[in-house]
Amino acid sequence: QLQLRESGPGLVRPSESLSLTCTVSGGSISSDTDCWDWIRQTPGEGLEWIGNVYNSGFTHYNPSLKSRVTMSVDTSKNQFSLRLTSVTAADTAMYYCARHGRGPGAVEAFDPWGQGTLVTVSS
C-alpha cells in the first residue's frame, strides 16, 4: 500500500525559504505515468494546488506561485521535494504531498495523500 509522508521545518521566518520533503513508501516514485504533487490548505481556507513533478524531473507549477516554487525528485531515495522562496505569513498552511495517478487502470485523482505538515511563517 502506497504511503506518503511529509517532513521539514514547522517554523520558517518571513522572507526565508520553506523546504519540504515527501518520502514515498510501499511503491516506487519511478512510475512513468504518475506525478507527484504538493497541495496546501491555509487556516480556515480551502485547498490550493502548488504544483507537481514527474520522475523525469518535469515540473508544472501553479502560475500563482510559479515565481517562488521549485520541485525536484530523488528517485534513489524515493522522495520528492518542495522549495518555496520569499515566504510571508500568507504561506502559513498545512502542506500535503500526494500522488496523482494517470493512465489505464489508475485512480485519476490525488490518491493517496500524506498526513500533512503544518508550516508556520513567523519571526
Added chain:
Amino acid sequence: QSVLTQPPSTSGTPGQRVTISCSGSGSNIGSHSVSWYQKFPGTAPKVLMYTGSQRPSGVPDRFSGSQSGTSASLAISGLQSEDEADYYCATWDDSLSAWVFGGGTKLTV
C-alpha cells in the same frame, strides 16, 4: 475565492440522501472530469470519486457522483453519522493551467 463553487454547508439526518454541488465553467468542469474528496478534521483528504463517477475500491456505493455541463455533484445516500466531514471537488482548469478545488462543503449529520 475558489474557482469551483460549493455550498459552504449542508445537513441531513441518518438514512437521508444529500447532494453536494460543485459549479464551475467551460474551462474546468465543462472540459475535464471532477474528483471528490472527503476530509475529517486533522486528517488528510481521501478520494471518494474520480473521473466524475468512478469510486475507488473501498468507497461504499452509498457515494455516487455525476457531472453535466459545467456542474458536478456528489450524492450520499443512507446518510450515516460517520459521513460528517468536509467535502471538496477538484478538476483541471485550462485557463489557469492548474488544478483547482472547490471551497469545500461541511456536511453535518
